[in-house]
Amino acid sequence: MKSQDLDWKTETNKSPLVAIWMVTYNHEAYVVEAIDSVLMQQTHFDFKLYIGDDCSKDNTRKIIQEYKEKYPHKIELLLHEKNLGASPNGIFMYQHCIQTGAKYIALCEGDDYWTDPLKLQKQVDFLEVHKDCNVCFTRATMLKGSVLTLHEIPKPFSSVPFFYEELLRYYNFITTASVMFKNQKNLVIPEWITSLPFGDLGVYKVISQDKKIACIDEVMSVYRIHGEGIWSKVKPIEAEKKYLDFYKNMYVHLNKNEQSIVSQKIKKSLSNVSNYKYPSQKIARKLHLYFNLIKSFRYL
Incomplete structure (x- = not known):
């Protein structure tokens, strides 16, 4: 997707070690928790939050603009003037984060959040050591209403690195907000991802680059399930x-x-x-x- 094809406003600064990818659309009830969970991160390196708002109709944009004013060097906003759709907005934000030159990219949608203030530091430390892995993720809990349950993943993948094929074999057992990946040379998130019913599973194929994927066996994030959920219908x-x-x-x-x-x-x-x-x-x-x-x- 070419940036000149989109209407957006942005400000740019120097590259952080970690770029945090966040997409929002009508997340006014959740986005404060998501942003606060990013800002609470304790690291020995610079990180920056990039928020792509897909022309929200509620107060999401107002909220993220207030955060931008309060933390101008920590947050960059990409404000679409028309709704692109979840998948195109997500790909656009992937490419923007990739083009920042950050060494690592972490994911957190605007309705999810992190629970461990050392999440980014632990994931960077892991990827620095494990050169055979391009992607790492953490254990997560699922929040439906006020009930938290542990997100299960197949054994032995909570402790043993694996290849992308296991995500196809068992279907995708990675929660988006738990992911960090290496920003590899010439990495591009292709537009064919938008043709997939499950875009995240396509993205993991691209960013893993046939290297291993690994789980850090600690709960560090929350995946939010809204209402009855789309799949239940x-x-x-x-x-x-x-x-x-x-x-x-x-x-x-x-x-x-x-x-x-x-x-x-x-x-x-x-x-x-x-x-x-x-x-x-x-x-x-x-x-x-x-x-x-x-x-x-x-x-x-």
């Missing part, structure tokens, strides 16, 4: 179709091992779609599956 057959859309769009960007995993996922999703569509009609279910397997042959 999606019918099972529609959810399977979204997975199929993701796998098929990602396929061309994957290596051989990853493609093999995705092929199995596609077969499973196609079978699930047929089962949901014709739960009590065995012949119709088999014909539907057979027809769709033929249509999806290039991925299998």
Whole structure:
């Protein structure tokens, strides 16, 4: 995405060691907690918060502007004059943070927050030592209403570094607000990410660059679940179709091992779609599956 294609206002300063990526849209009820959790970080290096507001209709913009006035050297605002959508705004902010020249980039959406004041320091220390890892994340809790629960991840990945293919095998078990990654030379977040139903899982493929991903086994962030959640309202057959859309769009960007995993996922999703569509009609279910397997042959 080219910056000249967008309407935004910004101020620039020297590069920090860590650039913090934050996107906001109608987050007035949450953004104060998100920003405060960034500002409380205790580090031996400079960091800066970059907030991309996607033309919020509530008081989010007013709140972040007040923070900018109070912390002019810690916060930079990118204020869109028209709504871009979550994925385009996210990619734009990725590219802006990359272009700051910061060595590391940490993620925190405007409705999530960090809980450990040493989070950034611990993640930088980890990535400085582990040269074979491009991405690290932390354990997190999930907040729904007033209830906090631990976000589970498959064993042994809380303590053993792994490759991107495991995120495809078990689906994405990383919470966005827990992530820090290395700003590699010539790194670009491509526009094809916007075609994915699950853009974050596409981003992790790009930023991992076929190096390892590792978890720091400490809870340091909170992922907020709003109300009933979008997925709770999606019918099972529609959810399977979204997975199929993701796998098929990602396929061309994957290596051989990853493609093999995705092929199995596609077969499973196609079978699930047929089962949901014709739960009590065995012949119709088999014909539907057979027809769709033929249509999806290039991925299998």
